[in-house]
Amino acid sequence: MEDIQNKKGDFDFKIDKVGVENIQHPFYIKKKDGNVIETIATYSMAVSLEKYFKGINMSRLPIILSELYTDKWYMKDYKNDTKFILNRICNKLESQDSCLNINFKYFLPKNAPVSQIQGLMPYECNIEGTLNKEKNNFDMILTVEIPITTLCPCSKAISEYSAHNQRGYVVVSIRYNDEIYIEDLISMVEENGSCELYPILKRVDEKYVTEKAYENPRFVEDIVRLVAKKLYEDDKITWFKISSHHQESIHPHDAYAVIEITK
Amino acid sequence: MEDIQNKKGDFDFKIDKVGVENIQHPFYIKKKDGNVIETIATYSMAVSLEKYFKGINMSRLPIILSELYTDKWYMKDYKNDTKFILNRICNKLESQDSCLNINFKYFLPKNAPVSQIQGLMPYECNIEGTLNKEKNNFDMILTVEIPITTLCPCSKAISEYSAHNQRGYVVVSIRYNDEIYIEDLISMVEENGSCELYPILKRVDEKYVTEKAYENPRFVEDIVRLVAKKLYEDDKITWFKISSHHQESIHPHDAYAVIEITK
């Protein structure tokens, strides 16, 4: 059977990435508390292709996922485990470069602030890794999206009573050099909103969050600066990018802000 | 050249709808003020197919759109013009039934409440029509999505100060027997939110909308009931369905409510 992909020749250009994307697949990950949760991820996996090769053996990429699943593999150390998969991709596809993107939902139990009733909070997370074996270059970015309440300081200052508020989404991406958990990034953000969000709130809790948000007004500018401060002061973090996106309750469009810092 | 679609036989089942969908195409529509605006729609167009026909002449559906475009056709009377296209679909495809869905953005100028600065408000609209030529059955549903501010009455009542508020989306669908404009549905909804949304607000306006929302707290239940009252009292409307969807600023999920009434 002819093997066109493995034909050699001069195909003019090296390809930076070639692979598969939009793979829906289960994903197991260990939480900070040590428990492993089963969630679902959207994966993309790719390699580079030198200009003297016609194509890659694409089917080997989903086979790697399938093997990890059969082995009941789960992610415990984000960086080492990402590197482990990247190495396997390089080896199986005989390429010097590999990249991997895992986009997944993550759930954490969260208690209402007064009644203490527990529910599960969903967070969107992303792990993006790249490896160049030749140069031994490995890079990984961890991203978490955290929803918060944001209450407008201007609206509060100029109005006789009340202030417009809304759901905002803070997206934090980091590079880091020591152990950091998704849970840590969530804490750094949630303590800096006008208030945290909760999956379940009784009336005593609703009074609490309403008043707390009013006591902590935050512009979109304030949110990214406050979170930047937390990330800046954490020595384990070497680079970060924060953006915050507020679903303005008085406008049909959103407000946003971005800070990116390499330490 | 063989014509498989037009083969006759017994293919077991009549098909209710067969056609094309997700067609992106310009759409011209006359506003209540008489001006024609050019916007973009996502179209679906289909016919029924009797069980003794193998297939339809599918290419005739986008050709109809193309002809309307060449003729610089625009929609002036929603019902008559929808029926006009449905008739053309039936004729061109030699079918007794046709259906048409036009999903489009609609823009209206809107002034800030105090400063009167003007911007454009976007609304999502939908026209869905069906025709059975044999029985002379024609049906059309007009749908408009209107974003509003909603401020929680419970949060206001139980808190020392402030109240959580957020953007909500009210979706109104109607059947009607006399002239009604998209603009009319927008008015009926916007006057019943805690406050309207605006594309542009200066600080004097922001004070106004913050205080107005606080003075007009509305549960999701209140919104659908207040809008239902307006639609119920309008004799031109024979059926309606209202839903409201609030992006709760204190939760990661949304609140919603639905009322559907045939008069």
Add this chain to the structure above:
Amino acid sequence: MEDIQNKKGDFDFKIDKVGVENIQHPFYIKKKDGNVIETIATYSMAVSLEKYFKGINMSRLPIILSELYTDKWYMKDYKNDTKFILNRICNKLESQDSCLNINFKYFLPKNAPVSQIQGLMPYECNIEGTLNKEKNNFDMILTVEIPITTLCPCSKAISEYSAHNQRGYVVVSIRYNDEIYIEDLISMVEENGSCELYPILKRVDEKYVTEKAYENPRFVEDIVRLVAKKLYEDDKITWFKISSHHQESIHPHDAYAVIEITK
């Protein structure tokens, strides 16, 4: 603390549905092979509200989800278990009507047709249930979306060689009166496409699926009729709606067809 929601009065309109939507939450479900899988669902949960009540106790809805999670509850019998949750919603919210929508991804192992290499196929599923306790009316619709290969019979017939083909999505919804599994619906659809899709294919498999699709050309009309025949002949199914949506490889838009039958 004031309890506005529980105020009584005449609020003009009964509300058909009021509740929460877009809740992201884990969902456990037993497969046909007896194994329980953990997946993620988007839930909506609602009740009706009589016109003499101001509002519902909305927080009780996510609390129900949270309790099921704590109890490690999983769905085994789609109908009975949906009814079980609907009853709990009615009881907790003191309402006569409840509705529940669970939208989830479902994964099944699938072997390549020749090499037999196994991977996981993802399917989108939906369970929608409604209950009226007073009249003891319970209704449930099970929906599964199955991706398939579709190859155009016209293109094959008129061309010297080849035929355009593409990914299609068949969406099957059923009401039924005896045990049926998601797995059964998937089989009924997959055997009627031009070919099935696979998560992993080696070259021997790719030859197989390419040739099989060419030997089984199917219009969008054929797909819905063939699947209709299977569903029609299954006595356990009392009502069904099938639609097929093909991402035409020769057009920027899609082709679709729909058959709905109450037996």
Add this chain to the structure above:
Amino acid sequence: MEDIQNKKGDFDFKIDKVGVENIQHPFYIKKKDGNVIETIATYSMAVSLEKYFKGINMSRLPIILSELYTDKWYMKDYKNDTKFILNRICNKLESQDSCLNINFKYFLPKNAPVSQIQGLMPYECNIEGTLNKEKNNFDMILTVEIPITTLCPCSKAISEYSAHNQRGYVVVSIRYNDEIYIEDLISMVEENGSCELYPILKRVDEKYVTEKAYENPRFVEDIVRLVAKKLYEDDKITWFKISSHHQESIHPHDAYAVIEITK
């Protein structure tokens, strides 16, 4: 009335971007043939904020859009006109940096290859510009997404007959130093697919496109290399990034490839 945004102090961090996003608004643009078309865009607009300022005057951003609309402004020269708006943003918001993103649909008439029947093809386009006034740094990236037919060379080579094919989306982004039109990028891509897509095809056309695709098999690797060659040879283009995304008709996931080159 208090003006919190304009408060001065030391707020620790400069903000890279702060502004508005997800603004839906009409957008007028001149085509290569000289005609101006009215389409719809999603805008984001932002500025940088020095660390000694509390906040920006956010309402001035949508006001700029509103003024352009009132002036019946349309884009004729992508680069100069983007720079013109960026300058206006800097001036109105008294900032050294501004950025602008305009995401819009673009329609071009396209004739069927044999029957010559004309329809409109939709393309997604994006213009992203940034300006630093101090350093007189201006940058603009033009992006166009072009759908094509892709037919798999491996499937063709190993199968007795036929080959799997599907819709692919090629996304081309460029920086350039002389006049280039969206129309030019579309041509460069469409001539390098297995075949072009068409809004309308009669049977004579369908035969043509089916056979043409079979005669021009292309891996995702081939597509990005062929388009890279075209862009590389065009001296007006100084940087480009191409990606191609194929909705594999034999898999539930997609194949993709990326080439990025700075000349």
